Amino acid sequence: MMQLLRRQWIVMILVLAVLLVMPTVVAAQDGGGQIKHTVQAGENLYQIARRYNTTVTAIAQTNNITNPNLIFVGQVLTIPGTVAPTATPTSSIPTATPSGTVTPGTPQAPTATLQATPTLAPSPTPQPAPGGETIHVVQPGENLFRIALRYNMTTAALAAYNGIPNPNLIYVGQRIRIPAGVTSTVAVVQPTAAVMAGTPAVTPGATATQAAPPVNMASNVGFDYGVQVHLPNQDMGVIMTAVDDLGINWVKQQIDWALYEPVAGNINWGPIDEMVDAIDASGANILLTVSSAPNWARDSSQEKGPPTDYATYATFMGEMAERYAGRVDAYEIWDEPNLRREWNTPRGISAASYVELLRQAYTAIKAADPEAIVVTGGLAPTGFNDGVNAIDDRVYLRQMYAAGVADWSDAIGAHPNGWANPPDSACCQQNRPQVNGWDDHPSFFFKQTLQDYRDIMMQNGDSGTYIWPTEFGWGSSDGLGVEPDATNYGFVTFTSMDEQAQYIVRGYQLGREIGYVGPMFLYNLNFCQAAGVTNEQCLWSLQDPAGNPRPAYLAVKAMAK
Structure with missing residues (x-):
């Protein structure tokens, strides 16, 4: 009798063990014959697609999923087709939260x-x-x-x-x-057709074969506080003391290539040396934004634009990276290339052409300083999209990815300015009824620009790359005694100095909270002194024309960091 009971217990234990190791049933057919899959802990859309012999795109489209990287446990998915599921590999990847937001902190690895x-x-x-x-x-x-x-x-x-x-x-x-x-x-x-379209012709005798990127040892730098300064012809010691007073860790300085190499091969490093020395001595990290080709390198002298031969820019960047290796931390390749005024060339505005310039610059920089961070040129947020004067920045960013930008950059630059709209506001809800204009398109909104860029990056498999806002801020004419041009800068009259201070602090806070933003560079510290009160750049300055702190300066200094 005891032997029989023992056998029965053994059978029961074996059955229980089998039940415990059997996978939970997560797939079922509804009344219409469609397969329904309930997302389990550790699953992602790629695994689920493999299990049912379909594609991520097919499942995403069937279920109206706009971001395939964000699904949640318990979500019920309709599986297109009726193919029997296959075994699914186990995974330790955590599932995104149901809200579809990215948890603050380090973003996902690039792949x-x-x-x-x-x-x-x-x-x-x-x-x-x-x-x-x-x-x-x-x-x-x-x-x-x-x-x-x-x-x-x-x-x-x-x-x-x-x-x-x-x-x-x-x-x-x-x-x-x-x-x-x-x-x-x-x-x-080989360069893709998308990259080659609209780029300069290959020099006779040269080869069209692209070398792979050199060794890249750059760190994936996360959120930090930065500010743009103007050091030429200013008291650099006083400016850097102000940066330290603000508690800012990153400093951006614009480098106008045309000013420092007016004659081919004759680079005037002296003024740049002084600026790098001043920032480096303060202990701040350095971002140099390098744009504007000299006339000798261009096929047009109108406005600003790229060189005819992108190799000339790559040579300049390579020499710069070699000279400042270990001191300059990051380079931003060009400034707002989606605008004609910054990319004036007979070939016209072209994301593919820009990525080719970026590729050559990236290769030269990494060969000289593998640890230097290469940031794509911050795009001008604009809904204007005639392809001649401007290309919508969202459209341009998609074109950059189609041309292979992810292979030739460490971070994506952005200029998410807010015009007169609060940082948390979104298009197009008449966030401030007293504001007449500058609120009828997503490009006018700080947070929405960041979100749109992030969506485009994730759609292109670049979720591990940070967005670097290399220029952001809110302008205000309050207290300056000037009347800005109503057509182009009328929005600054709707923002008081106190509101400017509040918006800037909240902008920094949002960048820190959302988790996919790297160093943020506020525009700007001292342009009122450098350019004068009548220059529109003064409207964004933290200091007044005499160098005194405006309310925004005091707010940035006092905010928790």
């Missing part, structure tokens, strides 16, 4: 790696495959961007070759196919 149990033991070395291909087995900590760099390919090309719908999602043990003939020592990456 999230799923910790899955591999079917084959991973090998640290590439494996040969039939047909001349090489098989790379994904290792812990790797992502598709780094793998592409290893084989001198672009992320987009490697993803397309392997049929990977979302380059942001690969897993440990996954076997990545490398095309025949591609090795880690031969540069074979």
Whole structure:
């Protein structure tokens, strides 16, 4: 009798054990025959798509998911088609919160790696495959961007070759196919058609083959406080004392290339040396924004614009990076290239052309200083989109990604100005009824610009890259005794000095809270003194024309950091 009971208990324990290890049923068919999947802890859309033999895009479209990187536990998804599910690898990736917001803190790695149990033991070395291909087995900590760099390919090309719908999602043990003939020592990456369109013709005798990016050792710098200053012809010691008084850790200085190399090959480093010395001596981190080609390098002398041969800019940037290696922390490549006044060239405004300039500058900088951070030129927020005078910054950013910007940058620059709209406001809700204009398009809103950029970045698998607001702020004519041009700057009359102070502090706070913003550079500290009270740049200054602090200065100094 006891032996029978013992057998029964053993059977019950075995049944219970089987039940415990069996996967929870998460898929069911509704009355119409459609498959419904309930999202489980640790799942992401890429895994779910693989399980049902479909694509991330198909599931996202069926369920009206605008951001495939953000789903939540318990969410019920309709699976397109009726193909039976396949086994799903386990994952340690945490699921996004139901609100769809990104938790403050360090953003996701550039391409999230799923910790899955591999079917084959991973090998640290590439494996040969039939047909001349090489098989790379994904290792812990790797992502598709780094793998592409290893084989001198672009992320987009490697993803397309392997049929990977979302380059942001690969897993440990996954076997990545490398095309025949591609090795880690031969540069074979060709410029894409999107990049080549609208770029200068290849010099006779030169090759169109692009070398892969050099070693990149730049840190992925998160949120911090910054301010733009104007040091030329000013008392640099006094200015940097003010920066220290504000409790600011980053300083941006604009470098007008045309001023420092008026003759080809004859660079006047002296004034730049003085500025770098002054900032570096204060202990602040340095961002240099370099734009505006000299006339000798351009095919037009109208307004500002790029050089005819982008290699001339790359040469200047390479020499600069070599000269200031270990001292200048970051370089912003150009300023508002989506505007004709900053990118005046017979070839016209072009995101693909800009990315080609960026590619050459990035390569030169990294060769001289691998730790330097390369930031894309902050775009001018604008809804104007005639393609001649301006390209809508959201449109331009998408075009930049189509041209491969993610492979040639460490951070995405932005100019999320707020005009007369409070930092938390959104288009188009008549946030301030007394404001007549400058509120009928998303480009007029600080937070919305950041959110739109983040959405575009995530849609392009670039969720691990920070947005650097290299220029932001709110202007006010209050207390300056000037009447700004009503057509272009009338909005500054609607913001008092006290409101300006409140908006700036809240702008910094938002950048810190949302979790995907890097150093924020307030525009500006001392332009009232440098340019004079009648110059529109004075409207944004923290100091008045005499160098006295305006309310915004005192608010930035006093705010919690």
